[in-house]
Amino acid sequence: MPKMKTKKSAAKRFRVRPGGTVKRGQAFKRHILTKKSTKTKRHLRGSAGVHDTNMGHMAQMLPFAGL
8 A cells, every 4th residue: 555645735824723623824825915995805814714615625635634
């Protein structure tokens, strides 16, 4: 059997919180910020959680995260 490997790109983008939820960075905050309103950029600050419907994919990409 081949070894199970963690998707390293996913490991760099996501962190597993102690409660078992996964923390992710907010999208749409990297470039083309001049046309976005201040309110939009303010609401994009901080982190967000991965939705429950995507947790199966997270468990496949991060097999050793205990998901």
